[in-house]
Amino acid sequence: MTVNRAPLRERPELLKMSHIEKTFRGDVVALKDMNLTVNQGDFISLLGPSGCGKSTALRLVAGLMRPTNGVIEWSGGQGEGDLGVVFQEPTLMPWAKVKDNVWLPYRLRGKSYFEVKDEVLQTLKLVGLERFQNAYPRELSGGMKMRVAIARAMVTKPRLILMDEPFAALDEISRHKLNNDLLALRDAVGCTVIFVTHSVFESVFLSDRIVVMAARPGRVIRELNVEAPYPRTEEFRTSADYAAFAREASDALHQAMEVAV
Numbered sequence: 391m392t393v394n395r396a397p398l399r400e401r402p403e404l405l406k407m408s409h410i411e412k413t414f415r416g417d418v419v420a421l422k423d424m425n426l427t428v429n430q431g432d433f434i435s436l437l438g439p440s441g442c443g444k445s446t447a448l449r450l451v452a453g454l455m456r457p458t459n460g461v462i463e464w465s466g467g468q469g470e471g472d473l474g475v476v477f478q479e480p481t482l483m484p485w486a487k488v489k490d491n492v493w494l495p496y497r498l499r500g501k502s503y504f505e506v507k508d509e510v511l512q513t514l515k516l517v518g519l520e521r522f523q524n525a526y527p528r529e530l531s532g533g534m535k536m537r538v539a540i541a542r543a544m545v546t547k548p549r550l551i552l553m554d555e556p557f558a559a560l561d562e563i564s565r566h567k568l569n570n571d572l573l574a575l576r577d578a579v580g581c582t583v584i585f586v587t588h589s590v591f592e593s594v595f596l597s598d599r600i601v602v603m604a605a606r607p608g609r610v611i612r613e614l615n616v617e618a619p620y621p622r623t624e625e626f627r628t629s630a631d632y633a634a635f636a637r638e639a640s641d642a643l644h645q646a647m648e649v650a651v
């Protein structure tokens with residue numbers, strides 16, 4: 391599968407969130423009237439202040455909980471293996487080797503390691519960890535553990551990957567490196583991505599759509615398109631275009647923080 395590189399407005403729809411509301415324990419309105427169409431090939435960042443409902447939106451798309459109101463519809467229906475999820479914590483099995491952690495989604499579908507060994511090793515190679523296939527998670531740095539978690543989410547080539555602040559705990563250099571590797575891996579797998587972040591710079595570097603959310607109640611208040619070609623390199627990171635997109639996203643984020651109820 392290759393990434394759909396059609397211009398943003400010409401991409402076929404993958405899923406749609408319509409009038410989503412999520413209320414917790416009767417009175418915490420985490421999301422209200424959230425609408426978002428995700429198209430094939432999009433790299434969407436959900437950007438917004440703490441508590442605006444980014445993680446809630448992601449968990450609803452993941453099917454980990456149900457909306458109080460509204461619907462999430464996949465075009466043509468959601469199939470088995472259409473979704474991969476990466477959380478802020480890598481959540482690896484500490485007793486299992488790296489290759490066995492990455493094999494997990496296949497194992498859950500009844501595939502033996504030997505049936506999918508090539509896919510597992512190929513994905514580990516793409517995240518630069520082929521040499522560590524027999525290591526245990528405790529032998530890896532935080533960035534390496536996160537690479538394993540990403541490889542695990544992508545090994546089955548899902549149509550959509552959901553990522554909830556996966557790099558928030560990493561230092562700046564590791565984060566840049568992982569941002570580069572994530573884009574390379576996304577190209578290899580060809581998936582659509584929804585990525586939650588607090589970082590304006592990260593959202594501009596990675597995504598072609600930045601969806602800015604405001605809190606109380608959580609909803610989408612602005613959308614920006616980062617119309618810069620992929621692959622994105624260090625040259626992009628230091629370009630005037632990058633700085634201009636970052637300024638625009640930063641202004642939108644400030645606006646999101648100031649929006650009254």
Ligand SMILES: Nc1ncnc2c1ncn2[C@@H]1O[C@H](COP(=O)(O)OP(=O)(O)OP(=O)(O)O)[C@@H](O)[C@H]1O
Nearest residue numbers: 414415418419420439440441442443444445446447
């Ligand atoms: N399980 C829950 N029970 C009750 N309230 C919750 C629950 N999960 C989230 N909330 C509340 O819903 C709102 C949105 O939370 P959410 O974690 O989705 O925001 P967020 O934008 O991801 O925040 P952050 O950037 O800090 O992770 C917050 O007010 C939060 O306290």
